[in-house]
Amino acid sequence: MDQTTRWMLILCDRREVFSFLFFLVTFCVLFYPSIGVTEKTLTFKSIKVNCSSDSFSKGDTTRASLEVLFSSLRSKALRSNSGKEATGSGPGTIYGCFLCQRDLSYDDCQTCIHMAATKLLQSCTSISRGAIWMDYCRLLYSDRNIQGVTDVDGFSSASLHGETNSMKPIEKVSKPTKADNYLRRLMDAPQPTAASDGGGGKKSSSGAMPIMISILAVVLVGTSLYCIYCWRWRKRNAIRRAEIENLRPLSSSDLPLMDLSTIQAATGNFSAENRLGEGGFGPVYRGVLCGGTEVAIKRLSARSRQGVVEFRNEVELIAKLQHRNLVRLLGFCAGKDEKLLIYEYLPNRSLDSYLFDPSKRCQLDWKKRHQIIAGIARGLLYLHEDSLLKVIHRDLKASNVLLDNKMNPKISDFGMAKIFEGEENEVNTGRVVGTFGYMAPEYAIQGIFSVKSDVFSFGVLLLEILSGERNGGSYIQQHGQTLVKHAWQLWTEERATEFMDPLLGDSYPKNEALRCFHVGLLCVQENPDDRPTMSSVVLMLRSDQMPLSPPSEPPSYARSKTPELQMSPIRFSTTTKTHSVNEVTITVVEPR
Known part of the structure; x- marks a missing residue:
């Protein structure tokens, strides 16, 4: 066996060698006729x-x-x-x-x-x-x-x-x-300059040598590129096989491991009729299990940047996070080519489908809005303080809050969540992800996040629920400032009632609404140390007897179209959709 063959076998396995030989034979068949034209005996007539x-x-x-x-x-x-x-x-x-x-x-x-x-x-x-x-x-x-x-x-x-x-x-x-x-x-045709009787060197076959050299060069370059491709393909598949092997211990966890055939039967083989929408890391499908249970199935896209390791952490994390205000994971499926998460199906979809749709917002009376605010606060309190793991969500917004059939809120989409270990209070990250408008200023500008970052996002979401308006570019165009800055202006001018959603009319208790408005401003203060913890927020929302400190001015940055903002390292994940689906994704767990 010559050196070239040994090198090929090192880089490629049997299937790759067979593919290469097929490629080489095809190449020779295609190019041999053109080679033969230059070498065949000429016919002199x-x-x-x-x-x-x-x-x-x-x-x-x-x-x-x-x-x-x-x-x-x-x-x-x-x-x-x-x-x-x-x-x-x-x-x-x-x-x-x-x-x-x-x-x-x-x-x-x-x-x-x-x-x-x-x-x-x-x-x-x-x-x-x-x-x-x-x-x-x-x-x-x-x-x-x-x-x-x-x-x-x-x-x-x-x-x-x-x-x-x-x-x-x-x-x-x-x-x-x-x-x-x-x-x-x-x-x-010009003739050679040598004398007719003189000797000259014998000419090589016309045009054959350059063509042969060109074809040889093409074969060598093609062979090299093909072997490099084989090597990279083997490397990727070796990593994928190792990751799949690492998923096997999950089958012994508390979550059921479902086979792919069951999921395909539940979703009609992932039919378009059962497709609920597209999430951050792949499509979401509605499915019905053999027992009649409706589920939402997140199918992680092959183009997703989330790998098998993150998928494993997601399963293990959500399996340990059990709370009535968090979306519940029912099972998972991990195969060679498929990674699926099976969640409970929530028929009312997400909060933004009601809150920012004028035709549906009227269904959110004050009682339901206060119930949603309190439920979100309890879910965040569980993530920050009451669970076995200290989890920072980092992307709390209206589209990531799902509503069950009784309009109870459930926080979802842990695709950007982080786990704090030990006594850590804040982390400085070089990769800022999330949704601009909900980000705390210290996170958006300096990359520093903590539990107070989630508190800021909660404050923005609370103000959106009260006003029925989205804190986005359309609000800036209409009012000349952000929703948060407008709320602060009305607070300083003692016109807080003007901030409330006109669809509520006079059917809400003024004192309770103003207290929620006050809590929202406390949560969006610029200094993270001035913001309350979620345990304090829950207590302030429950008890009218707890005194509230006066809020300070919120940050003045806005979602603008300036080049500086476009050049910032923030990965914008806002969407132009009016409605969202159960866009549950997987968690990137990065302990320090």
Whole structure:
């Protein structure tokens, strides 16, 4: 086994070697015909033979003399594409000359002259002058000195090395069109500069060597690229196989491991009719299990940046987070090509589908809005303080709050969540992710996040629930400032009631609504130390007896169209959709 074969087997497994051999055979089949064109034996056909009416004098040994002449001309053809020769002496001298196409090799030129001579001997026996046109050469002989003679039955043999360096028909002779074309090609071709009698090196086969070198280069480059592809493919698959093996211990966890066939049957093989929408890391489908339980199935996209390790952490994390205000994970499916999360199905979809739709917002009376605010606060309190893990959500917004059939809120989409270990209070990250408008200023600008970052997001969401407006670009265009800054302006001017959603009318308790408004402003203060914890927020929402400190001014940055904002490292994940689906995703767990 040569070195090249050993190298290929190192880089590729059997299937890859078979694929490469198939590629190589296909390449050879496609390109062999073009190679063969340059290497096959040329066919020399006669175009025209012209014999004069004069004959040699009786008794001359003309055939022997012609054979000697043609033999000399064939020898010259091995060194040059044109030449002349004479044989005999005195009145019995016979003159001859030949001309080959300039790109014809010396071997082919000799072959052409040989066939032309044979044809002339057959056609012009005992004739004193004759000429023949072949596909790639011409040959003539005469009993007169052909230097400067132009009356050899319509042929010119004027100096083969003159300006035209050719033999050409005189005007009085009519030639066939095909003959004219070939003769023109012969006459216009420049000849070698070496003397006709001089020796020159033997030419290589015309055009074959450059083509062979080009094809060899293409094969070598293609082989190298293919082997690199095989190597990378093997490496990716080795990593994927290792990650899939790492998922096997999950089958012993408290969450059920479902097989892919069950999921396909529940979703109608992921039919378009059961597709609820597109989440951050893949599509979401509605499914019905064999027992009649409705579920929401998150199918992680193959293009998702989330890997198997993060998928494993997501399953283990949500399996440990059990709270009535968090979306519940029912199971998972981990196969070679599929990673699926099975969640409880929430028919009312997300909060933003009601809150920002004027036709549905009227269904959110004050009692339901206060219930949603309190439920979200309890869910965040559980993540921050009451669970076994200290979890920062980092992307709390209206579209990530789902509503069950009783309009109870459930926090979802833990795709950007972080776990704090030990006594950590804040983390500085170089990769800022989330939704602008809900981000705390210290996180958006400096990359520092903590539990107070979630508190800020909760404050923005609380103000959105009270006003029924989204804190986005449309609000800035309408009011000239953000929702948060507008709320602060109305607070300082003691016009807080004007901030409330007009659809609520007068059907809400003013004191309770103003208290929620006050809590929202406390949560969106610029200094993280001034913001309350979620335990304090829950207590302030529950008890009217707990005193509230006056809020300070919120941050003044806004979602603008300035180049500075577009160049910031924030990964915007806002959506132009009015409605959202259960966009549950997986968690990136990055402990310090």
